[in-house]
Amino acid sequence: MATKQEIREKKWDYLTEHKLGRFPFPLQNRIPNFKGAEQAAQFVTTIPAYQEAKVIKVNPDAPQLPIRAQVLRDGKVLLVPTPRLKAGFIMVKPEWVPDGEERKGASLSHIKSYGKEIPLAEIPVIGLFFVGSVALHRDGRRVGKGAGYADREYAIIRELGNPDVPIVGTIHSAQLTDEDIPRDPFDLTVDWIATETELIKINSEYEKPGGIQWDLVTEEELEDMPVLRELLERKK
Numbered sequence: 697m698a699t700k701q702e703i704r705e706k707k708w709d710y711l712t713e714h715k716l717g718r719f720p721f722p723l724q725n726r727i728p729n730f731k732g733a734e735q736a737a738q739f740v741t742t743i744p745a746y747q748e749a750k751v752i753k754v755n756p757d758a759p760q761l762p763i764r765a766q767v768l769r770d771g772k773v774l775l776v777p778t779p780r781l782k783a784g785f786i787m788v789k790p791e792w793v794p795d796g797e798e799r800k801g802a803s804l805s806h807i808k809s810y811g812k813e814i815p816l817a818e819i820p821v822i823g824l825f826f827v828g829s830v831a832l833h834r835d836g837r838r839v840g841k842g843a844g845y846a847d848r849e850y851a852i853i854r855e856l857g858n859p860d861v862p863i864v865g866t867i868h869s870a871q872l873t874d875e876d877i878p879r880d881p882f883d884l885t886v887d888w889i890a891t892e893t894e895l896i897k898i899n900s901e902y903e904k905p906g907g908i909q910w911d912l913v914t915e916e917e918l919e920d921m922p923v924l925r926e927l928l929e930r931k932k
Contacts (some may be wrong), residue, residue, distance in 0.1 A: 697875075697876050697878060697898050698840065698875050698876070699878065700716065700839050700877065700878060701842065703830070703831050703839050703873060703875050703877065704830045704831065704839055704841070704842065705724075705892070706831075707728070707830050707831045707839075707870070707871050707873070708722075708723050708724045708725075708728060708830065711723050711730065711868065711870060711871070712724075712727050714743060714870065715842050716730055716731055716868050716870055717729060717730055717731070718730065718731055718733075718758075718759075719758070720758060720830075723911060726757070726841055727755070727757035727758070727759060727760075727828030727829065727830065727840070727841055728759065728830065728871075729757075729758040729759045729867075730759050730867065730868035730871070730890055730892070731868065731892070732868055732891070732892025732893075732899060733759045733760075733761070733866065733892075734762045735763050735892040735893070736762075736763075736866040736867070736890040736891055736892055737760075737762035737763045737766050737768075737866065737890070739767060739890040739891075739894070739895040740864060740866065740888075740890045740895075740910050741770070741897070743824075743862070743864065743888055744894065745823065745824050745861070745862045746824055746864075747768075747894060748823065749772060749822075749824040750772060750773060750820075750823055751772065751773040751775060751820045751821060751822050751823055751879070752767045752772050752773070752775065752822065752823060752824045752825075752826070752854070753775040753776070753777070753785075753822045753824070753825045753849070754767060754774060754775070754776055754826040754827065755776070755777065755827055755828040755849075755880055756777060756778075756779060756804055756847060757828040759823025759828065759866065759867075760826055760828055760866060761799065761802060761803060761868065762799075763826060764776065764802030764803075765799040765801075765802040766798075767802070768771040768788065768790050768793050768798040768801060768802055769790075769798045770790075771790045772788070772790065773787060773788070773789050773790070773820060774790075774802060774811070775778040775787055775788075775819070775822060776788070776802075776807060776811075777845065778813065779804075779834045780843075780845065780920065780921070781845060781848065781849065781852075781923055781924075782920070782921065782922070783813050783922075783923075784813060784814065784815065784922075784923040785813070785819060786807055786808065786811045786812065786813050786814070787809030787811050787812060787813075787814045787819075787820075788801060788802070788807060788810050788817075788865050789811075792810050792811065793810050797810075803840075815926075816852075816856060816923065816926055816927065816930070819853065819858075821858055821859070822853055822861055823861060824862055824864065825849075825850060825853075825861050825862070825863045825864070826863075826864050826865070826866070827840070827846040827850075827863060827864070827865050827886065828840065828841075828865075829865045829871065829882060829886075830871065831867075831868055831871050831872070831873045831875070831877070832865050832871060832886060832889050833872070833873055833874070833875070833877050834872065834873060834889070834896060834898070835885075835898065835900060835901070835902075836885035836886050836887065836898040836900035836902055837877040837879055837883070837885055837902070838865060838883065838884060838885060838886055839873075839877055845884055846884055847882050847884045847905065848908070848921075848924075849867060850863070850884050850904065850905060851882065851905045851906075851907055851908045851909070852908065852923065852924075852927060854904075854905060854906050854907045855907045855908050855927055855931075856927075860904060860906075862887040862903070863884060863885070863886045863887050863888075864886060864887065864888045864889075864890065865886040865888070865889050865890075866889075866890045866891070867889065867891055867913060868891060868892060869888075869891040869892060869893055869894070871891075872889070872891070879888075879902065881904060881905070881909070882909050882912070883902075883903050884904060884905065885898075885900050885902040885904065886898060886900075887900065904929065908924070908927065910928070913928075
């Protein structure tokens with residue numbers, strides 16, 4: 697069985713070699729931006745859970761910018777985690793973004809001008825959850841860039857009482873893998889995969905995290921992510 701890191705390296709190298717990536721470069725050590733991200737975002741809009749959701753959480757990476765902009769165009773509330781979860785989440789309401797400025801309002805360089813960081817107590821109920829990925833298996837298993845933030849973000853909203861919601865990953869079709877991805881109990885799996893050519897519904901047998909596995913949280917993580925310490929204090 698290949699390790700997650702070996703799978704990551706294969707995908708980063710393949711996308712680079714076949715010129716399937718886009719700025720920012722290099723593609724290595726990040727959620728790679730890919731050619732066709734806009735087409736993948738359009739597939740996403742046909743998912744029933746997308747159409748019904750009023751609040752959608754989308755990761756802050758470059759390949760999901762088209763989705764973040766579309767969420768605002770469609771009159772939905774956008775929730776984006778701050779980098780490394782240093783300050784929790786940023787909320788952008790569609791009425792805060794003038795018509796035609798949705799892409800700018802959803803970009804990391806400008807999002808704070810349109811939205812605001814919100815405390816845990818103000819996070820609304822999320823109806824759909826997007827994650828960035830380096831590789832995805834058709835059974836829902838996922839390989840991220842290795843930092844574990846997507847898993848942690850989902851666990852956080854579950855700790856806050858958010859119901860289990862569908863998870864979507866958008867990738868280039870070349871990021872699909874048949875490798876037997878190793879999986880830990882806290883690893884997030886996806887329910888839908890959107891590529892530049894198709895939308896894939898997953899019937900996953902894997903259970904999603906129901907909250908934070910506090911026994912695995914280090915003191916260093918509590919220092920680096922104040923949101924975790926706040927959650928821990930709320931539990932006491």
